[in-house]
Amino acid sequence: MEFRILHQSHSSQARICKIRTLHGEFTTPVFIPVGTQGTVKAVCSRDLEELGVEILLVNTYHLYLRPGHSVIKEIGGIHSFMGWNGPVLSDSGGFQIYSLADLAEIGEEGVKFRSHIDGSIHLLTPEKAVEIQEALGADIIMCLDHCIPYTSQYDKVARSVEITTKWALRSIKRKMKNGQALFGIIQGGTFWELRERSITDLLKLDFDGYAIGGLCVGEEDKAREEIVKATALTLPKDRPIYLMGIGRPDEIVDAVSYGVDMFDCVLPTRNARNGTLFTWEGKINIRNARYREDQHPIEEDCSCYTCSRYSRAYLRHLFNTKELLAYRLSTIHNLSFFCRFMQRLREAIKMDKLDQFRNTVLKIFG
């Protein structure tokens, strides 16, 4: 992986970078759409190409359970499987086991968990997580980390940091030299002292990039923002910083100003399937009766496929009648919004106008 800083802001830690992977490069700050089970829900890979999406995320946990990493390897890897030739990042499964599976047991060795699909028992170790992600062939892979609820006491969080560090070391030892980039994940909950310890531990291991994990587990916005800020400001500037699971426009802008480069979140795609659409005038619910005869596209100046061909009235009708096309057209638009949002964000950094952009965003989405 090659990491280049193209532009560094004067007034904040915000920056524009290029990251080159085995399957091409992408520009940061970047928003990564989530393709949980090997598909960004409701859209196809050509839709994503047309939107200018540069990198996708897939979930190790889901793909390990179905169809199995060996099947995907057999087909030629995740790129060939999904019909997507650009960069792919696979997460390690730590967060999904925490949030979806029944945790049977957690120890030094790894996590024993019960599949949320068929109840079968599996052991995921840091070595196994690397092995699965090597079989998938993602361009950026993540260490297995140890996620715990935000209500956990200090001692439990300290223990999770300790385990995450040990697992990080084992991940590095297991990993082949095959050009895949490996990122470590900072844990420590909302205890800054523990976050600091996690940073110190993982920096010694010299990862290709650093992710801020263990957030979005119930903590308050304020607490999250403080941890993101302190963590991002402490991490070294010569590697990508990736804030996992965050996607609210206002949170993205703040995190970027602290130096974060990469984001992923189901927000735009999940919202789309509920009929909640992003525009520069705020979020709208397209199922609302006010759009019944609305001939306009979702956004006049959006050039996405949906806006170039369909009216709000048609979208509303598709939701109202539960037609499958509703989900794809809405997802295309929301991803288009996020692409344009990140583009304007990068332009604001380049022009050193991030504060101004932040005010605009807060007015609309804050």
Added chain:
Amino acid sequence: MEFRILHQSHSSQARICKIRTLHGEFTTPVFIPVGTQGTVKAVCSRDLEELGVEILLVNTYHLYLRPGHSVIKEIGGIHSFMGWNGPVLSDSGGFQIYSLADLAEIGEEGVKFRSHIDGSIHLLTPEKAVEIQEALGADIIMCLDHCIPYTSQYDKVARSVEITTKWALRSIKRKMKNGQALFGIIQGGTFWELRERSITDLLKLDFDGYAIGGLCVGEEDKAREEIVKATALTLPKDRPIYLMGIGRPDEIVDAVSYGVDMFDCVLPTRNARNGTLFTWEGKINIRNARYREDQHPIEEDCSCYTCSRYSRAYLRHLFNTKELLAYRLSTIHNLSFFCRFMQRLREAIKMDKLDQFRNTVLKIFG
């Protein structure tokens, strides 16, 4: 509407025709995908354009109930609403009221029915059916017909023919001279004498085309084929003949040999959403475990978007995980198959090799 016979077979009634409408022309024999609620389920209008689909069908019954024909008129008509600029045929609602709604009352005036969506009561008259279809702005519109179950006694069927004829006359009287083509629908169940009477009645009214209706209501294949054959052979050759609701490849070939030009059916699209895919080696169920690691496209020599980018293994995975993309990719392929099927059928007519083609089709799908 302009109707031109380009090629008449020597050995059967099969023929190749061009039909020009207000929104461009299409070549027959044609298979018309069904866009019940103003969308061919799971695909978008660009998908249909890319497949070479030339004409779509929409349902008056559904669009009248949701979003309402006045809404569609407000948006600029069905073409603008759906983002589809090619020919559109709208059916009259007769069959949907028969199959979906609770029939409250049927009389000379029209059909009083209870909506399958919210239980509200509506009166559909032949005049109203024309009025709705004029608001939709379809290129070919259908008279309201009177559908009854195949178990009906002779007298009841005779009465339905009588009503259908009266309604056909009222439809013509109500219709504006606006370039929309109007088709009459032959009724008469499986009683040839009544079909003959219906043909004689409707021929006097000089429609732009004639549809064979009232089939697929439970009658046996053999009875249906005999009625289709006798009806198609009796109808005049200077107008299009449209067999409503039929789409099985073997039935299409037979009907074409009797002179039928147009077909519509939910078969390829509904099958697709169940994972049943059409190929020149027969139908396959893509959810089958045998496709788990199958790297091949659904069909090697199919150039549809699905086959050009995705493997059977990926399709199977999408169905297995209930991912929305499954339905679109499968629908694209099945419609591609039907387009190619009709193309080969037209070539067979041109080469006077329909018998040979029929044998091939029977071997695969019979």
